[in-house]
Amino acid sequence: MRFLLRTSYGQDIRLFPFGGAPALWTGLALWAAIVGGLNVASLPLVREGWLALAAGYALVFGLVLSRWGGAAFWYGLLGVAVIVAPMLVGTYFVGQLTFVFVYAIAGVGLVILLGLAGQISLGHAAFFACGAYVAAILNAEGWDILVSLPAAVLVSAVLGVVIGLPALRMTGIYLGFATYAFAFIVEEILARWDSVTNGTLGIAVGSPVLGYESWGWQAVLETEVELYFLALALFVGTLVVGLNVQRSPTGRAMMAIRDSETAAASMGVNLAVTKTTAFALSAAMAGLAGALYGHVLHFISPEQFTILLSINLLVMMIVGGLGAMHGAVFGAVFLVMMPQAISALKGAMPPAEGLPEVLAFLVSLPSAPGFEAGIYGLIIILFIIFEPMGLHGLWLKVKTWFRLFPLYKKGMFKRQKSYMASERNR
Amino acid sequence: MSRPLLCVRDLAIQFGGVRAVDGATFDVMPGEVFTIIGPNGAGKSTIFNLVSRIYDATAGTIVFDGHDITRMPVHRIAAQGIARTFQNNELFEYATVLQNLLVGRHRHRRTGLLAHVLFTPGARREEEHHRRKVEEVIDFLDLQHYRDQSIAGLPYGVRKKVELGRALAAEPKLLLLDEPSSGLNVEETEEMSFWISDIKKLLGITVVMIEHDMSLVNDVSDRVLALNYGKVIAVGTPSEVQAHPEVVRAYLGSEDTA
């Protein structure tokens, strides 16, 4: 048991409950240490000599912080890892990580919509598509990302308000279908509005551009590493916005309508405004993710944004966990790594010839059509049964196990039967 | 006498053929504890749902603090200064006690979405202010021990306290308590009785409560209203109402059918 002395109430509303400042400092210090270290080893990364001087100091500083920083140290390390990753791993892996950030951006939006506000959406593919097309078209018209990304976000948010309208009257599976119907309309529009979207043929997407030639200053982000850092920066921004929503009255209002609309309304929460806000925010984030997605793939067409994408995003959240922003990241990693794992599995299978029938069947399974969908379905079922809080829940358990070792008690996380309102007041 | 805080006139609502509330008329004076009693199904909770605008009245008017609220949207009721608890607890189940109480502060927020998204210094100052106000409620109800616990694991008695706390955090002028002692043991009921008197005396909040426990009713009520089949059958001091022949008959009658 740990006792916390409250010195100020500001402590309850910190961005990172463990203390964002130590994490930031640890991160910066470690970054300096690593870059400085590489510099000493005369790797041609950074040539400034003073960084080497900073290294020793920073290492000590980081270690001292880790004594009382705990989580701060590890988040700091994670921060360093994502910053130096592109220098250490190949471009292929950098591309994969970029997609993790892209999906995690949409994931933050889903944590807000599903996890916080308790509203389901099978229409997220539409927001994704909307962001992708707006950004691609503005990019082709010569606008830079300071114009095109905010525009993509804004248009997606407006679309979110529209697609969220059924939420004012429906819940659960009905809302799911209604949002799906709207998303289907969007998909059709994209396929048929030839003059703007080039129909089912799709459009090539240029590299994101910062600045204008006429300003005499322009940066074209074309390499994998540049796109990686763009995605990383946007993800961090989105994460901060998500955490801000979570700790503010807006987020609490969302949580309130999730758990009891009657009580929320009686405490002064405007249900319509809150639901609409949740849809708009979530759509805005999905739109941003879509815009990046287009830029990273360099090609978009309507068939990338079908119900399958919406479902994949939901799968991602079920696997990652809806309870916290961590879930968005865990889920995104899962979504990006899963197809890789499956194709690796396919490649690892020995030829079926000459094997007994049962084995031959098992060996041929991974290459059977629909195998991927089947695996996804299985994973969802397993998670819902055994780990409803997703990978994030699993992570919390592992963490607790280590912290309490050897005092961990079996059954500590057994779900408790709790009192249920048997008769609701409506 | 001063102007009533709540004036209910000929209030009625029908569910299909059931006249759940049938022409109820009463006034609640500022600063009093006004208790509604009556057999099960008399329409007591329905009156609360009408006053807090969860249900639409079929007929009649509700005037609160000089404003007609009969047709006001439900989410604006809190801003008028009415807060309530529910007969079967309507807490935010998967949130902490602290978060539940902070939702009570919702009507006092001054900042908007943009300030929240960016968490501006203004939003931060406001959060700290709400947090301080909520801490006063936590101290008042002795909830320190449960502050960061999730509702889902709390015992029933604590849930009742949290719900009361959430209503108090709203700093209302009128507090509607629907069966505050139901499901509580003798000690907890006694505690509840002290809090209700404190709410009246220390915080100066007017209380309307629905209650079955007659000793609690006698301890804290200034006036009592007896309801049967949606109709007011008696209003007066606790002893007057309990001695009223129709009240006696209503209770005996309900025992016959029970």
Ligand SMILES: Nc1ncnc2c1ncn2[C@@H]1O[C@H](COP(=O)(O)OP(=O)(O)O)[C@@H](O)[C@H]1O
């Ligand atoms: N939403 C509703 N729909 C239909 N009937 C209702 C509804 N709410 C209350 N009633 C009916 O109104 C009557 C009074 O209910 P209620 O006010 O809950 O009684 P109590 O006095 O025990 O609180 C009951 O007959 C109940 O069945």
Ligand SMILES: [Mg+2]
């Ligand atoms: Mg009742």
